[in-house]
Amino acid sequence: MNSVMKSFGSAVILLMLTAGVLGLAYARWTHAVADADAALANGDLKHALADYAAAEARFDALPAARQLFAAEYNRVVGNELWVLYQLGRFDETIDKAEKAPDAASPHFFSACAFFEKGSLEPKPEARLGWFSRAEDEFRRAVEAAPGDWDTKYDFELTTRLTAELRKQPKAPPKQLMQLLRPPTPTGKPPKRVG
DSSP, X not given: OHHHHHHHHHHHHHHHHHHHHHHHHHHHHTHHHHHXXXXXXXXXXXXXXXXXXXXXXXXXXXXXXXXHTHHHXXXXXXXXXXXHHHTTOHHXXXXXXXXXXXXXXXXHXXXXXXXXXHHHOOSHHXXXXXXXXXXXXXXXXXXXXXXXXXHHHHHHHHHHHHHHHHHOTXXXXXXXXXXXXXXXXXXXXXXXXX
């Protein structure tokens, strides 16, 4: 009986030691993720982007880890997309989104980037093209996350804006959002009560 208890105790200690070593190894291996999260929390987007890219490269170098820790990998890529968008690097956001896993919301980020490119485009035909691409990507984002009301709102706004741009393609970029407001008969905004 004593030898069975000793064997069981040894097995438990060995299991705990192995789990501890694996935990330390994982923490060391993902230090770039922790550094990126800290930089992001401090508002240092450039360092966060560099650290997220380094973390993604580590995951990409070891496909088994990317599959085993898929949630962490998807979070890294999603944060990387968000940082690229926030830095105004829209072409890079779109390129990154094309290769990103679905769980990282790539269609949402590429749609936002297309929308911003359309908002900045002075040529009417090109502007309509960017907004049409944004509409397509928002549609895919809604299909991927049907319960996300913010994405649904963005999709509906983009769809309405694209439809209005098809009717009035020469609208100046600074007046795009005014296309979404219904005209008032007197030219004055309606009086709000309450």
